[in-house]
Amino acid sequence: MRRAKEEQLGGATQFYSTPSWAVHRLLDVHPLPPGPFIELGCGVGGIVRAVNSWEAWRDGALVRPYASVTWTGFELDRRIAQAGSNRMADECVDIDVVVGDALTVTATDIQARACLQNPPNDLAEEFVLKGLELAEEVLVFQPQQFYASSGRESFFASHPPDWIYVLPDRPRFAGASGAMQCYAWHCFSRRPTGMTRTRRLGLTDKALRASEFARQMRENAEDFGSSEARAEAPEAAE
Ligand SMILES: C[S@@+](CC[C@H](N)C(=O)[O-])C[C@H]1O[C@@H](n2cnc3c(N)ncnc32)[C@H](O)[C@@H]1O
Numbered sequence: 610m611r612r613a614k615e616e617q618l619g620g621a622t623q624f625y626s627t628p629s630w631a632v633h634r635l636l637d638v639h640p641l642p643p644g645p646f647i648e649l650g651c652g653v654g655g656i657v658r659a660v661n662s663w664e665a666w667r668d669g670a671l672v673r674p675y676a677s678v679t680w681t682g683f684e685l686d687r688r689i690a691q692a693g694s695n696r697m698a699d700e701c702v703d704i705d706v707v708v709g710d711a712l713t714v715t716a717t718d719i720q721a722r723a724c725l726q727n728p729p730n731d732l733a734e735e736f737v738l739k740g741l742e743l744a745e746e747v748l749v750f751q752p753q754q755f756y757a758s759s760g761r762e763s764f765f766a767s768h769p770p771d772w773i774y775v776l777p778d779r780p781r782f783a784g785a786s787g788a789m790q791c792y793a794w795h796c797f798s799r800r801p802t803g804m805t806r807t808r809r810l811g812l813t814d815k816a817l818r819a820s821e822f823a824r825q826m827r828e829n830a831e832d833f834g835s836s837e838a839r840a841e842a843p844e845a846a847e
Contacts, residue, residue: 623729623730624652624686624689624784625652625782625783625784625785626652626653626655626782626783626784626825626829627652627655627656627659627727627750627780627782628655628659628780628781628782628818628821628822628825629655629658629659629662629821630659630778630813630817630818630821631659631750631776631780631792631813632655632656632659632660632663632725632750633659633663633813634774634776634810634811634813635748635774635794635810636660636663636665636675637810637811638774638808638810638811639748639772639774639794639796641660641675641722641723641746642722642723642745642746643678643722644675644677644678644679644680644721644722644723645678645679645680645681645721645722646660646675646678646679646680646681646721646722646723646724646725646744647680647681647682647683647719647721647723647724647740647743647744648680648681648682648683648724648725648726649683649711649712649714649724649726649728649736649739649740649743650683650684650685650711650726650727650728650729650736651682651683651684651690651693651704651706652684652689652693652727653689653692653693653696653828653832654682654693654696654697654700654702654704655727655825656725656726656727656750657680657682657697657702657704657725658696658697658700658702660675660678660725661673661675661676661678661697661700661701661702662676662700663675676701677703678703679703679704680702680703680704680705681704681705681706681707681719681721682697682704682705682706682707683706683707683709683710683711683714684706684707684708684711685708685709685710685711686708687708688833690706690708692832692833693706694706695832696828696832711736711739712732712735712736712739714739714743715742716742716743718743719743720743720744721743721744721745722744722745722746723744723745723746723747723748724740724743724744724746724747724748725747725748725749725750726740726747726748726749726750727749727750727751728749728751730751730752730755733749733751733755734761734764736749737749737768737795737797738768740797741768741797741799745798745799746796746797746798746799747796747797747798748794748795748796748797749794749795749796749797750792750793750794750795751792751793751795752790752791752792752793753775753790753791753792753793754790755793755795756770756773756793756795768797768801769801769802769803769804769805770795770796770797770801770805771796771797771798771801771802771804771805771806772794772795772796772805772806772807772808773793773794773795773796773805773806773807773808774793774794774796774807774808774809774810775791775793775807775808775809775810776791776792776793776794776810777809777810777811777812778812778813778818779791779792780792781818781822782825783822783825783826783828783829784825784826784829794810
């Protein structure tokens with residue numbers, strides 16, 4: 610994001626929640642395996658809560674296919690982790706939130722079927738590699754510059770995503786300012802097909818996007834206080 614990192618909630622840890630609609634458009638086209646799932650840098654559960662709330666028609670009934678998945682979330686900032694635990698408990702998400710550095714988690718600590726994440730932009734490669742240690746499938750929400758980067762030539766040669774799902778509506782993140790960027794879901798597998806396919810995701814109604822932004826702004830104010838208070842340094846894990 611263009612806003613100085615230290616001005617954001619979470620400061621250098623780069624906290625801003627993924628809008629639920631950005632996750633829902635992915636799930637509209639990309640089925641996930643059965644759980645357990647993990648999220649590295651889970652924030653207040655933007656992705657987890659969206660997966661939990663996603664609805665689909667099955668045999669003539671509207672159901673929430675991932676509502677009973679078991680999750681483990683890792684979050685560096687203790688204050689954000691606490692707010693996220695409370696929010697996810699309110700929505701009956703079955704999650705264990707661990708406070709600490711997700712990049713130090715090892716494969717003997719946990720193994721999952723899928724890892725979803727929206728990591729700090731400058732740590733995205735490390736988060737993908739850590740995700741692949743811990744889960745069979747890793748779905749990463751990042752600006753399109755993540756892929757369109759000459760500096761990542763060898764990384765993407767060694768780790769070609771199976772899918773890149775481009776979101777046609779640019780997300781606006783509560784708690785971060787600056788120009789809105791194009792985002793995509795980058796889907797990696799431990800057994801990559803070797804052929805990266807691209808698909809354009811569906812559009813999301815403008816009013817729905819606006820109401821999601823307002824909801825996240827309201828929650829941030831409730832959980833962390835005024836925007837001035839939010840600019841304070843994060844309370845990192847010991
Ligand atoms: C861009 S936010 C995304 C939050 C959430 N995943 C979502 O999509 O709504 C990145 C999150 O990762 C956390 N984070 C940054 N570095 C981390 C690390 N090394 N280990 C665990 N969490 C980290 C930040 O505090 C922040 O909450």
